Amino acid sequence: MDLIILLKALILGLVEGLTEFLPISSTGHLILVGALLDFNDDKGKVFEVVIQLAAILAVCWEYRVRLINVTKGLTTHDATSQRFVMNVLIAFMPAAVLGFLLVKAIKTYLFNAICVATAFIVGGIIILWAESRASTHTRVQSIDEMTPMDAFKVGVAQCFAMIPGTSRSGATIIGGMLFGLSRRTAAEFSFFLAIPTMFAATVYDVYKHRDLFVMSDAPVFLVGSIASFVSAFFAVRGLLRFISNHTFEVFAWYRIVFGIIILLTYYFGWVNWSA
Template sequence: MDPILLLKALILGVVEGLTEFLPISSTGHLIIGGSLLDYTNEQSKVFKIVIQLAAILAVCWLYRERITQVAGGLRSDPVQQRFVGLLMVGFMPAAVLGLMFHSTIKTYLFNPLTVAGALIVGGFLILYIERKVYQPRINSVDEMRWSDALKVGFAQALAMFPGTSRSGATIMGGLIFGLSRKTATEFSFFLAIPTMFAATLYDVYKNWAILRLEDLPVFAVGFVASFIAAMLSVKALVRYISNHDFTVFAWYRIVFGVIVLLTAQMGWVEWTA
């Protein structure tokens, strides 16, 4: 196996794990990173599916107690039934719109320059939202109403545009709609589980023909790197939000996006989709 390819897998796995649950767009970083590392072939399509799955499994592991509690009470506990119902309501907008526009978005929007623009716009939106004063009326996921879940679900659907950030859209949307910062972040993590599992299964179905056994070492390296990085990232984010807002992530998005556009304009990097 090519050691350079394994190194690319390691780097991109870490990138996916670190960025998946931060409001900076993991998809955008993978598109830019894949272009920079010249890893945009057919194998890379399946690879990105594998490392995304690793990231969501990391969240499942971290929140395994709550998931076990929900599974155990799903048949008889109204609280757990309502919790799952909220997730399904929040999941539906992205599911419906994703089926409608998935192919179009991947064809026309999955390129580094589009991502850079979305990173910049999203960064300024985060700055705007953080400077507004939103009084939270919901301090735990269990206090959410069906309408709250639906609104956050539509916010999540905005992340179909690469570079927007699924976690950023759901967390910022949650703040606007009255969720506390902690509640918005936790609901974003839980909502990621059905959303990302569905997206992964759909992508596997679409790319089944290019799955190859000889690619397993590359996928394994990326999977482990993404899993570990995602666990570290989620733990760090939960600690961070207890005393900070998301302004630092907004400025990171803006600076990163400007750098990508500048390198393209100056001809320093030949970005490819």
Template sequence: MDIVVLVKAAIMGVVEGLTEFLPISSTGHLILAGALLGFDDAKAKVFEIAIQTGAIFAVILVYWQRIWSTLAGLPTERQAQRFSLNVAIGFFPAVLLGLLLGKAIKAHLFNPLVVATTFIVGGFIILWAERRPATATRVHSVDDMTPWDALKVGLVQCLAMVPGTSRSGATIIGGMLLGLSRKAATDYSFFLAIPTLIGAGAYSVYKERDLISMADLPMFATGLVFSFLSAWLCVRWLLRYISTHSFVPFAYYRIVFGVIVLFTAWTGWVQWTPH
């Protein structure tokens, strides 16, 4: 395979891994990176969804001890059963709405105005969430979450179907607005990402299987590896960061990036096409 294609796949993998779990929208960044690299055809769009699996394996590695203890305790431990149920409840709304509205959203909402608006509005929502009084926090650990908490966060996750919103941003900031601590919201966002991103990647590859062949394996493997490595570094950094910092810098970044989206679309420098 052309080395240039592999380099582009590696760059896209790094972009995916670094942005998937930060509240800044991996979709928006992949649109921009793909347009700048000329890596935005139909096959590239399948690639972008598939390499999310690499990023999610990084989460599995970081949280492996908790995941393993939960799986081992499922037959007998009430806490493991409750935690698993909460993840399943949070996952369900995205599956349902994704199947019902996925095509319509891609057809009508993937445009620069929507992307820029959600970037900017999301930034101001983060600022609002971070300025709330600390007394509003009532859930300090994922183990304290109720099924109703899980459902509400799962419904908020559906907002991420709108490009530029950010899945992690919706679940983390949405969780904080619903009463979860920053740590609990971040942990639950990561756990919720496991079935969501693996499911989306598998479904996309299956649905568009006619577009890819064995010759594309090196490209996909490169993207997966670089997505995994960059996501692993990012997740480990983020968990340390949130222990002493807020998400306010990401809010300002989103606002600036939203302005960039509008500017590049207005000048024609980037073709913000559906993907």
């Protein structure tokens, strides 16, 4: 196995894990880093889906106690557990339906550096706007207080994440805050919503590109998945600690500055983002 390929897998795994649950777009970063590393062909795109699943497994591990309790609660017809699962399913449906209908067009026309950079900048501006009004519109302090309508609104917000560079976590967290969820509630619900969303995306893409999987690539997928799992685990914990005393404004400015840098490097030809 080529050590260079394994190093690329390690880098992309770390990028995925660190960015999946922050409001800065893991897909956007993977597109850009994949272009820089020349690891963005069809097999590279399947690799990205697999390491995204590894990041989701990190959330499952971090919240394993809550997930186990919810599962037990369903068997005993616990109302809180039933409401939690129903809300996650309601939030999952809008993007599932829209994604199924538009996934081919999105990957054909929007997976490029200019779209990603523009989404970075626009998303950063929206985050700044959302934070400016968050403290006066908070009415839901925990996931158990969410109504089905709250969940549906977050699900609609998640649809915007199909635009590369928007950020799935950013769309759901900031969308949740705009709809009245507290910062921590919005973040945690985003984590839980990622589980069915990313599992479904992984199963779909793996089945669609099943012919691209060969045993010789197993070390590449393993290295990327381990890196993604470990970095995502620490990213989730770090984000929850961070938002207990800070806003998301730092991520907004990161998105804006990063987006401008991408546009400048593209305009002046400093980086060939289509490579």
